[in-house]
Amino acid sequence: MLTVKNLESGYGDLRVLKGLSLHVSPGEIVTLIGANGAGKTTLLHTICGLVAARAGEILFEKASLKALRPEAIVRRGCALVPEGRQLFAPMSVRDNLVLGACAQFKRGATWHDVECDLDYVYLMLPKLKERQGQLAGTLSGGEQQMLALGRALMSRPRLLMMDEPSTGLAPLVVKDILRAIAGLRESGSTVLLVEQNARAALGLADRGYVLETGQIVLEGTASDLLHNRDVQRAYLGREYHSIAE
Amino acid sequence: MAIYDEKHEKMARPELRQLQVERLQPMLNRVCRNVAFYRRMFEEHRIEPERIKDVEALRQIPFTSKEDLRRSYPYDMFAVPLRDVVRIQCTSGTTGKPIGIGYTANDLRHWSELVARNLAAAEVTHHDCVQVAFQYSLFTGAFGFHQGAERLLASVIPSSNAGTLRRQIEIMRDFKSTVLCCTPSYALRLGYAMEELGVHPELLHLRCGLLGAEPWSETLRAQIEARLKMAAYDTYGLSEIMGPGVAGECQHHQGLHVNEDHLIVEVVDPATGAPMPPGQKGELVFTTITKEAFPLVRYRTGDVASLDESPCPCGRTFARISRVSGRTDDMIFAQGLKFFPSEIEDVLLRGKGVTPRFGIELRGTHGDDEVEIRAEVAQSLTATEMKALSERTAADLEGTIGLKAKVVFMLPGAFGQPEGKKVVNVVDQRCH
Numbered sequence: 130m131l132t133v134k135n136l137e138s139g140y141g142d143l144r145v146l147k148g149l150s151l152h153v154s155p156g157e158i159v160t161l162i163g164a165n166g167a168g169k170t171t172l173l174h175t176i177c178g179l180v181a182a183r184a185g186e187i188l189f190e191k192a193s194l195k196a197l198r199p200e201a202i203v204r205r206g207c208a209l210v211p212e213g214r215q216l217f218a219p220m221s222v223r224d225n226l227v228l229g230a231c232a233q234f235k236r237g238a239t240w241h242d243v244e245c246d247l248d249y250v251y252l253m254l255p256k257l258k259e260r261q262g263q264l265a266g267t268l269s270g271g272e273q274q275m276l277a278l279g280r281a282l283m284s285r286p287r288l289l290m291m292d293e294p295s296t297g298l299a300p301l302v303v304k305d306i307l308r309a310i311a312g313l314r315e316s317g318s319t320v321l322l323v324e325q326n327a328r329a330a331l332g333l334a335d336r337g338y339v340l341e342t343g344q345i346v347l348e349g350t351a352s353d354l355l356h357n358r359d360v361q362r363a364y365l366g367r368e369y370h371s372i373a374e
Numbered sequence: 375m376a377i378y379d380e381k382h383e384k385m386a387r388p389e390l391r392q393l394q395v396e397r398l399q400p401m402l403n404r405v406c407r408n409v410a411f412y413r414r415m416f417e418e419h420r421i422e423p424e425r426i427k428d429v430e431a432l433r434q435i436p437f438t439s440k441e442d443l444r445r446s447y448p449y450d451m452f453a454v455p456l457r458d459v460v461r462i463q464c465t466s467g468t469t470g471k472p473i474g475i476g477y478t479a480n481d482l483r484h485w486s487e488l489v490a491r492n493l494a495a496a497e498v499t500h501h502d503c504v505q506v507a508f509q510y511s512l513f514t515g516a517f518g519f520h521q522g523a524e525r526l527l528a529s530v531i532p533s534s535n536a537g538t539l540r541r542q543i544e545i546m547r548d549f550k551s552t553v554l555c556c557t558p559s560y561a562l563r564l565g566y567a568m569e570e571l572g573v574h575p576e577l578l579h580l581r582c583g584l585l586g587a588e589p590w591s592e593t594l595r596a597q598i599e600a601r602l603k604m605a606a607y608d609t610y611g612l613s614e615i616m617g618p619g620v621a622g623e624c625q626h627h628q629g630l631h632v633n634e635d636h637l638i639v640e641v642v643d644p645a646t647g648a649p650m651p652p653g654q655k656g657e658l659v660f661t662t663i664t665k666e667a668f669p670l671v672r673y674r675t676g677d678v679a680s681l682d683e684s685p686c687p688c689g690r691t692f693a694r695i696s697r698v699s700g701r702t703d704d705m706i707f708a709q710g711l712k713f714f715p716s717e718i719e720d721v722l723l724r725g726k727g728v729t730p731r732f733g734i735e736l737r738g739t740h741g742d743d744e745v746e747i748r749a750e751v752a753q754s755l756t757a758t759e760m761k762a763l764s765e766r767t768a769a770d771l772e773g774t775i776g777l778k779a780k781v782v783f784m785l786p787g788a789f790g791q792p793e794g795k796k797v798v799n800v801v802d803q804r805c806h
Contacts, residue, residue: 132392135427148424150396152389338396344424345400346407349664353480357666358458 130155130319131288136185138175145171147343148185153288158310158320160330162364163340169323170212173290177209178202189288203232208286212293214277218266222257225265225276226250229283250279253312271302278309289313290321295329307333327364331355378494379487382635383690390691394429394638397663402426405669408453411446412671429638432661437647438673443614448474454667464512465613475613476667482521484664485616488633489522492622496582496607498553500527505546507556508587509534514617515587519555522619539567546578554583558590558598559796565601575603584609586618589698589716593723594730608697612675615660621695626687629694636664639693641681644702655680657702658695676702678714704800708736708743713775715798718747721770725763727752731789733799743804745779750788
């Protein structure tokens with residue numbers, strides 16, 4: 130579904146991604162793990178068109194995404210749940226969700242279609258239905274994350290990219306978020322997940338890539354990565370038992 | 375027909391290429407960081423792993439030779455600390471100093487899986503009783519098949535220490551073994567021993583054999599299949615890369631599928647290192663793209679085969695290598711031809727009653743080569759029969775290989791060594 134070949138990008142003189150290649154097949158959950166500054170967010174932003182690719186290819190369903198504007202990429206079916214949620218705090222939950230359907234309206238969807246999508250999102254994330262009239266800024270961290278996810282789902286993405294959905298959330302809330310992502314898999318969605326919490330991400334994902342300083346140093350099934358001793362030491366804290374997750 | 379890992383074994387070629395690149399790049403990054411030999415090599419040749427953008431670009435990197443690995447003995451080529459290594463094996467060291475090979479837990483898991491694929495391609499399932507007659511030792515053969523068969527949940531009989539052929543056959547009979555893993559020459563010896571002991575192969579339950587670890591011929595396959603009443607599958611592997619599981623035949627017996635999601639295979643001209651066109655014989659070169667403990671970049675195997683990327687009727691998309699016809703080091707050049715002892719064997723064994731025990735003698739001055747082949751027959755023949763057999767074989771050699779050779783047949787036991795054991799002597803007395 131998504132194929133990235135030898136992608137290079139960065140900011141000004143700074144070269145962040147140094148020629149990396151990866152792919153996500155339909156129905157897969159693929160996770161990217163890596164330390165801060167490895168280039169995970171830059172990779173997502175480059176795929177979404179927020180940062181320009183300097184070299185390499187990004188193919189989404191066999192068509193190139195390079196040189197497309199971010200909104201065009203969303204219309205193709207690639208949605209990003211950004212790090213830190215980036216909600217519209219003074220607007221209601223429902224309005225935030227409807228804004229997510231912007232790409233749908235542009236594609237010619239009617240209000241009826243959008244209502245159906247809303248029902249689907251409320252079904253997947255029931256908490257949002259309870260809070261639909263509340264202002265987004267007054268939600269708890271976990272609910273805000275759910276809302277960010279719901280807003281992305283409103284564009285009916287075929288590929289959903291999530292940037293650190295568990296940041297700053299209490300462990301129990303993280304579990305809820307992860308459960309929601311697992312629910313997406315059941316509905317056939319394809320997910321590219323960037324996550325600091327490597328153990329949780331690998332517990333959920335089919336495959337993963339380990340990023341270090343803009344290069345991929347390891348690719349494998351989730352179970353391969355969980356059993357790799359370098360991953361265990363660097364990202365799973367294996368040699369420091371019982372780190373709370 | 376069962377395919378063990380449909381997702382990978384039937385992957386479309388472009389997707390497979392992408393996966394290979396995705397695995398190759400991280401692997402190059404790892405060896406560059408963790409293996410002093412490769413870091414030096416990359417620095418010397420100004421190779422930056424990030425510049426290797428596709429599988430073809432791999433050709434910029436120099437080969438890794440057996441000699442490089444020997445120099446690294448025991449631990450210098452390991453890419454992970456020893457505490458991450460869960461198994462150490464060695465090459466046989468028959469051609470010199472041995473090579474030590476390490477495996478992480480993931481490496482062992484992948485290895486078992488790849489052998490399981492080969493076994494499954496030979497229709498081995500959890501209903502089978504797999505008799506592993508390879509030596510359990512530092513050598514990888516036995517362990518590879520053992521783990522692969524266990525992965526398929528088959529019943530494994532590690533019978534290498536049976537001691538005698540008779541005991542091996544008894545085990546086979548008593549436990550109703552259905553699958554045999556050993557070298558082709560050992561399988562043939564078992565066949566002869568059965569005849570001597572009066573054990574009819576149809577009293578046994580053998581269904582198939584996965585044979586490998588030495589070059590063998592189609593004719594030898596036919597003999598083994600006839601004597602043991604089982605389907606013989608060719609398998610290919612070498613300890614430096616992992617052991618068995620590198621490549622194996624499917625039911626169509628039209629070459630061995632290389633497990634390309636874990637390995638990149640090339641066939642190169644042994645003299646120049648240039649890639650050989652598909653279908654042309656050359657030296658097999660492998661790059662391991664998933665190995666953690668002992669990754670190798672462009673390792674020259676010394677084994678000679680050709681590569682075929684055309685689709686196989688079995689549905690697997692992995693490229694096939696031809697049966698390994700010999701080693702780069704026993705390739706014979708004579709009368710303007712390149713050929714291997716195994717090709718001679720192939721022709722010889724077409725003659726009724728001829729054994730795979732033969733010698734090739736090369737004489738004459740350069741450009742005017744005389745080739746004499748002496749082969750042992752299984753039972754005594756009359757002089758006229760011998761003469762007819764010689765003439766037929768000589769004509770056959772000329773017809774298939776193009777070789778004009780004098781063929782002499784000798785009485786059973788002429789080579790002195792135990793009967794049934796393969797003997798191939800090549801003597802080159804030419805003045806160059």
